[in-house]
Amino acid sequence: MFILGLTGSIGMGKTSAVAVFRRQKICVFDADGVVHQLLEKNGEAVEMVGEAFKGVVIDCQVNRNKLGEIVFGDAGALSTLEEIIHPLVRNKQRNFLRSVVNHRQSLAVLDIPLLFETGGERNCDAVAVVTAPKFLQKIRVMGRGDMTETKFRGIIKRQMQDQEKRDRADFIIPSGLGKRISFQSIQKIIRIVLTLPGSHWPPGR
CATH class of the missing domain: 3.40.50.300 (P-loop containing nucleotide triphosphate hydrolases)
Known part of the structure; x- marks a missing residue:
């Protein structure tokens, strides 16, 4: 492949x-789309992001506007967010590639x-x-x-x-x-x- x-x-x-x-x-892997899924209601990253950034989780989902206000212009906060998100995205990416192979693409x-x-x-x-x-x-x-x-x-x-x-x-x-x-x-x-x-x-x- x-x-x-x-x-x-x-x-x-x-x-x-x-x-x-x-x-x-x-077959296209949409990294941005995966990030949105991770942050939406009951997404895999919601709990970890909520622990790292107080007040951004509302009704079991991350308020992306509130999160953006915190990390925008703050390299440390952005790095913390990336440490949470990037491993999850990479895991989804590997699963996507396995699926492509399994479908003989x-x-x-x-x-x-x-x-x-x-x-x-x-x-x-x-x-x-x-x-x-x-x-x-x-x-x-x-x-x-x-x-x-x-x-x-x-x-x-x-x-x-x-x-x-x-x-x-x-x-x-x-x-x-x-x-x-x-x-x-x-x-x-x-x-x-x-x-x-x-x-x-x-x-x-």
């Missing part, structure tokens, strides 16, 4: 790229926003980065209802620069040139990686 890491900074169009992979019947995509920042590329056979011009990125992000300029700058500061991600990527998916170009780029990536052998599954191989 070939493992393709998929990443990209906020507002770069990664969600749309994921949708294209899924329409091509490719040749390609799995790991959609991980902070792939390079967390060293996740070491578990991938190749990495594709979704990218767009900075002005378009900002327009997209600031169009979100809960976004502010301060919050946007904070998120960007935490993420690796887009240029560095592109330099480290094996494949580039442009999302600022129209849906057709993005679709063709993804189709080409799929065709290429399906001809390549994977070397990261099973773990320790």
